[in-house]
Amino acid sequence: xNIGNLTFDDYPVFLAPMEDVTDIGFRLLCxxxxxxxxxxxxxxxxxxxxxxNKTQSKLEVSDEERPVAIQIYGKDVAAMVEAARICETAxxxxxxxxxxxxxxxxxxxxxGSGMLRTPEKLLExxxxxxxxxxxxxxxxxxxxxxxxxxxxxxxxxxxxxxGIAALTIHGRTRAQMYTGxxxxxxxxxVKNNPHIHIPIIGNGDITSPETAKQxxxxxxxxxxxxxxxxxGAPWIFQEVxxxxxxxxxxxxxxxxxxxxVLKRQICQSVKRLDERRGILHSRRHIAxxxxxxxxxxxxxxxxxxxxxxxxxxxxxxxxxxxxxxxKLTSN
Ligand SMILES: Cc1cc2nc3c(=O)[nH]c(=O)nc-3n(C[C@H](O)[C@H](O)[C@H](O)COP(=O)(O)O)c2cc1C
Numbered sequence: 001x002n003i004g005n006l007t008f009d010d011y012p013v014f015l016a017p018m019e020d021v022t023d024i025g026f027r028l029l030c031x032x033x034x035x036x037x038x039x040x041x042x043x044x045x046x047x048x049x050x051x052x053n054k055t056q057s058k059l060e061v062s063d064e065e066r067p068v069a070i071q072i073y074g075k076d077v078a079a080m081v082e083a084a085r086i087c088e089t090a091x092x093x094x095x096x097x098x099x100x101x102x103x104x105x106x107x108x109x110x111x112g113s114g115m116l117r118t119p120e121k122l123l124e125x126x127x128x129x130x131x132x133x134x135x136x137x138x139x140x141x142x143x144x145x146x147x148x149x150x151x152x153x154x155x156x157x158x159x160x161x162x163g164i165a166a167l168t169i170h171g172r173t174r175a176q177m178y179t180g181x182x183x184x185x186x187x188x189x190v191k192n193n194p195h196i197h198i199p200i201i202g203n204g205d206i207t208s209p210e211t212a213k214q215x216x217x218x219x220x221x222x223x224x225x226x227x228x229x230x231x232g233a234p235w236i237f238q239e240v241x242x243x244x245x246x247x248x249x250x251x252x253x254x255x256x257x258x259x260x261v262l263k264r265q266i267c268q269s270v271k272r273l274d275e276r277r278g279i280l281h282s283r284r285h286i287a288x289x290x291x292x293x294x295x296x297x298x299x300x301x302x303x304x305x306x307x308x309x310x311x312x313x314x315x316x317x318x319x320x321x322x323x324x325x326x327k328l329t330s331n
């Protein structure tokens with residue numbers, strides 16, 4: 001499978017763009033565990049063209065994480081074109097346009113999935129950005145605005161005509177936000193449309209090697225993208241890739257092994273931000289990590305972990321868990 005001049009092996013598995021999650025440290029970790037392409041958090045085109053410092057820092061990409069896509073969103077053609085040109089100077093492998101974000105502050109203003117209500121504008125932006133830059137441009141979107149307006153099959157053809165290099169589809173409407181189950185049937189319909197020749201990347205509810213395999217086998221997608229399943233579990237890419245490539249469920253590593261991965265991630269965040277902000281930033285990963293699920297009477301420890309304000313305190317609690325959990329498993 002190719003996106004522009006990037007070539008991927010069979011069964012590519014991508015890290016989804018996630019605001020406040022897919023910073024450079026997390027992307028590198030996912031890459032280490034086998035993610036075939038990683039995406040930045042979405043970046044506001046309006047903020048980018050106003051050269052807001054915090055936004056500029058989101059453009060930072062490193063050679064070790066390649067291929068990497070920078071994702072932008074907005075609803076104005078000129079701003080999106082200018083933002084894409086600014087992105088190009090950061091040398092990403094791909095520029096991805098976000099037409100899927102459902103949150104009110106974005107979609108309510110007509111950007112993100114709000115663009116699904118103005119498909120002509122969405123296509124105008126896409127065509128203009130494709131013309132403006134020399135890197136492959138891709139799009140990530142949803143099935144449609146709501147159940148009665150699932151326009152993706154028709155939209156995909158028109159997006160392809162704009163010259164995009166690949167299309168990612170999250171199998172939900174905007175109205176669904178993140179609720180219910182992702183519906184992959186329309187993703188399959190796009191992929192099996194004989195007029196479609198660009199790669200189709202399927203997204204939504206892939207949380208295990210089996211669900212990833214099902215997505216490839218049932219719907220024929222060219223790649224899958226994992227979002228929430230990777231939060232607090234960057235090793236999911238290794239598990240999924242192993243299973244897709246040789247059909248075997250990978251052997252589980254020890255509790256301490258996974259805990260060390262999380263600790264490494266926390267250290268990276270602290271180094272990049274500072275102790276307080278780095279720990280705050282890591283809390284989402286700690287809270288979501290499957291590592292701590294199913295430990296008996298864990299709630300008070302979990303609360304303590306999520307309240308810790310220093311590395312010493314946090315790692316102290318984590319070390320106690322490791323000690324206790326190893327005892328538990330050896331019983
Ligand atoms: C915390 C969070 C932040 C997200 N931020 C973005 C974003 O910046 N850009 C984007 O295209 N999608 C964003 N998404 C959507 C994901 O990329 C993905 O489409 C969605 O979570 C469904 O995939 P999953 O079921 O594997 O999580 C975000 C999702 C979450 C949970």
